[in-house]
Amino acid sequence: MSSELTEPGTGPTGAAPTLSEVAKRAGVSSITVSRVVRMPDLVAPETRARVEQAMRDLGYIPNLVAGALASARTNSVGVLVPTIANSIFADTVQGLSDKLEPLGFSVILAQSRYDAAREDRMLAALLSRRPEAIIMVGSPATEDGSRLLRNARIPIVETWDLPANPIDAVAGFDNYKAGVAVAKHLVAQGRKQLAFIGGDDPRGTRRWFGFRDEALARGLAEPRRLILDRKDSGSVAAHARLPGVDAVFAANDAHAIGFMSGLRKAGVLRDGPASAQPVAVIGLGDLEMGQLISPTLSTISVHGDAIGRTAATLTLERGGERRIDLGFELVLRDSG
Amino acid sequence: MSSELTEPGTGPTGAAPTLSEVAKRAGVSSITVSRVVRMPDLVAPETRARVEQAMRDLGYIPNLVAGALASARTNSVGVLVPTIANSIFADTVQGLSDKLEPLGFSVILAQSRYDAAREDRMLAALLSRRPEAIIMVGSPATEDGSRLLRNARIPIVETWDLPANPIDAVAGFDNYKAGVAVAKHLVAQGRKQLAFIGGDDPRGTRRWFGFRDEALARGLAEPRRLILDRKDSGSVAAHARLPGVDAVFAANDAHAIGFMSGLRKAGVLRDGPASAQPVAVIGLGDLEMGQLISPTLSTISVHGDAIGRTAATLTLERGGERRIDLGFELVLRDSG
DNA sequence: TTCTTTCATGTTAGCGCTAACATGCAGCGA
DNA sequence: TCGCTGCATGTTAGCGCTAACATGAAAGAA
Incomplete structure (x- = not known):
């Protein structure tokens, strides 16, 4: 006073x-x-x-709140991910904020938890803060969410996939092709009974389709598909539940490693190279952990941080190519 | 038009x-x-x-920007973590935003990358958005950062530690005691030559002090301390660099698992119980992965998400206990 | 009836800042 | 001497909203 x-x-x-x-x-x-x-x-x-x-x-x-109102520039970017804990999306958030923070942009983070209604609420909440761009993993699950973004008149970047009709910009890779690549490799390795374990989110499902289609095209029986709950570790997909299967594609490395631990308990895991494995396992994500376990994990390597950095770049420049395919790489180690 | x-x-x-x-x-x-x-x-x-x-x-x-200016309430919370990628802090961010998002609060996320200058810049950047509270991992590294927060007149929650002179509220556990608990356990197990691997950030260092002090108090030689670069996997701390050591406390599970992979390559890892291990390994964090590898990882379990949820609660209520010790738990599995 | 209360809605001013447009002054060539 | 230019600084209005305080009508109390 x-x-x-x-x-x-x-x-x-x-x-x-x-x-x-x-x-x-x-x-x-x-x-x-x-x-x-x-x-x-x-x-x-x-x-x-x-x-x-x-x-x-x-x-x-x-007071940037007042400044933002006066100048109509908030210097902020909205980021929507399904989840940040235990997830490769954290790499993407890291990548994009490393790029945006030095430029004075703040990151407003929201999580949808793979819930379409929550996603829509979060999109509306983000937009009401008038971010200068929105970066999200995947595409809006609902038409409402999609409309919200289309009407927002700001750069929108969809990531981790290559949607056919993107709202604006895209930084991702072809999940279908990733599934194809894995199936192709497993067939070439002489595997006969394939299976897929993972969630049923859009990107996981796209991987499954590629995997299945390629297996069928190569004359194999339709692969088994085991849909795991998000909180399950891959180990619940015990080998017991996949009798006769000699190759498994897990939609992410965490599931792959969990599944391998199930195999280990069942005694169907060798220390030798891929050719020695009774059951081949391929993951996706290339967690560092995959190189540390034994046998080392073969996986589809995806650069989550590069996706984030690319997305950040796409929010900053309105011109130029708006659809960036960052690709993936099949990294073969000992598990399959 | x-x-x-x-x-x-x-x-x-x-x-x-x-x-x-x-x-x-x-x-x-x-x-x-x-x-x-x-x-x-x-x-x-x-x-x-x-x-x-x-x-x-x-x-x-x-337009919440305008609303915030008019009402002097931004409905946002600033969150500062060292890093979000590959880190248990993601759990904390998840936990706190799960609690805050339903209440209409947005999370403004910033990363310090373990860099004091960047931390100060990020704190100033966060404060300029007038968040209604700040939640951070650890405590400000500099006096400037500390002053910034003390002067901000909003709830401040320091997490993942129990600082002696907190700025305001605290949600964490005693890192020193965690080190003590591990040393105590290893001594009881008959281990003689202890070592510590991990970073030299404040919390890791506190764990080291507890670990060392207890080892000395129990009559052991001063443990070795191997400081790892943040981007090193624990495997660089090859057993070769720790001759004679029969027990290792890794400051986090990622380092622990990396180190174990080094041991495996060196052939000093058994499939049996802890007593059979030539070198005991204890981690910290209780990553799911630790239960999936073989031998399963003994670790100090810390609930990152509970820290986040508790921190969120502390930002919402100004009264009541402002120092919450969420404790830790020594989870013994097969690695040590 | 008249006063009071309650409810639904409106008026006014201002949050802290910035865009856009002055203003005033020194330096300088013609 | 007179503009003229460029620089440093100031004035004005308003961003889109909300707090605080009216206002007016309907419903009840006396």
Whole structure:
């Protein structure tokens, strides 16, 4: 209340200092303070020094909420992922924020938890903060969500897939082809009874279709498909539930490693190379962990952080190619 | 430009519709629209229906930036983590946003990358968005960062540790005691030559001190400490670099699993129980992966998501206990 | 009937900042 | 001397919304 609390070094008063308080203390108008913060080159050195001193004295922190309203630029990007825990999407978030944070953009993070209704709510919540772009994993699950984004008039980047009709920009890879590549490899290895384990989210399902189609095209029986609950480790897909199967494609490395641990318990895991494995296992994601276990995990390697960085780039430049296929790589190790 | 574009169903005009445009269309004042959005009970049903129709027609999305400025409430929380990729902190972010998102709070995420200068910049960047609370992993690395937070006059939650002089609230566990517990267990198991591998961040260092102090107190030689670079997998800490060592505490499970893979290559890993292991290995974090490898990983289990949820709770209620010790648990499996 | 309360809605001012447009002054060539 | 230019700074208005305080009508109380 009393003005003694306002003295430098005494700590903050109740309310945060504003531009015009700084201006008053420095003996300039508020626009000059604003310039010192945003375009210091336009301000004479002595004036600038006085203003900077005043900012330090008061512990001034610009209010970007007010700035955003006045300038219609929030310097923020909305990011929507299904989940961030235990997931390769964390790499993507890392990649994009590494690119955006130095440019002064903040990341507003939301999780859909693979729930379409929650996704729509989160999209609306993100948009109401007026981000300058939205980056999401996959594509909106509902028509409502899609409309929301189309009407938003900001760059939208869909990632981790290559949708046929993207809203705007895309940074991902072809999940169908990844499934094809795995099936092709397993067939070439002489495997006969294929199976797929994983979730039934859109991208996992696309992998499954590629995998199945290729197996059928190569004259194999239709592969088994075991849909795992999101919280299951892959080990619940015990070998017992896949009798006769000699090759498994897991929709992600975590499931693959879990499944291998099931195989190990069942004694159907060798320490030798892929050719020695009674059951081949291929994952997707290329977790570091896959190289540390034994046998080492063969996998489809996808660069989650590159997807994030590319998505960030796509939000910044409106022109140029808007559909970036970052590809994938079949990394063969000892498991299959 | 022309008004035909404004017709319902035709898609958005250049600019997003505002409250007062909705109000005009519904034939009410803007405050009534505002009430329909925020306190619908205060509006008569017929009026409300008319306003809701107008909002739908125009595709109105409230502008929370303006709302935040007017009401001095941003409904956002700043979250600062060292890193989100490949890290247990993702669990914490998941936990806290699961708690906060349903309440209408957005999460503004920033990463310090274990860099003190970047941490300070990120703290300032977060504060300039006027979040209603800040949740961070650990404590500010610098005095500047600390002052920034103390002056911010919002709830601050430090997590993953129990600092002696917290800024405000705390949700974590005692890293020193975790180190003690591991050393105690290894000594009881008859191990003689201990070693510690991990980073030299504040929390890892605290674990090391507890570990070392307890080893010394039990009459053992001072344990070896191998400081790993953040991007190293634990496997670089090959057994070759730790001659004579018969027990290792890794500051996190990823390092532990990496180290075990090194041991496996060196042939010093048994499939039997802990007592059969020439070198005991204990991790920290309790990654699911630890139960899937062989031998299964003994570890200090910490509930990253519970830390996040607790931190969220602490931001919401200003009264009550501000220092929550969520503890840890030594989970003994086959590795040590 | 008249006063009071309750409910539904409106009016006014302002949150803290920035865009856009002044203003004023020094330096300079003609 | 007079513009003219470029630089440093200021003035004004308003971003889209909400808090706080009216207002007016209907419903009950006395």
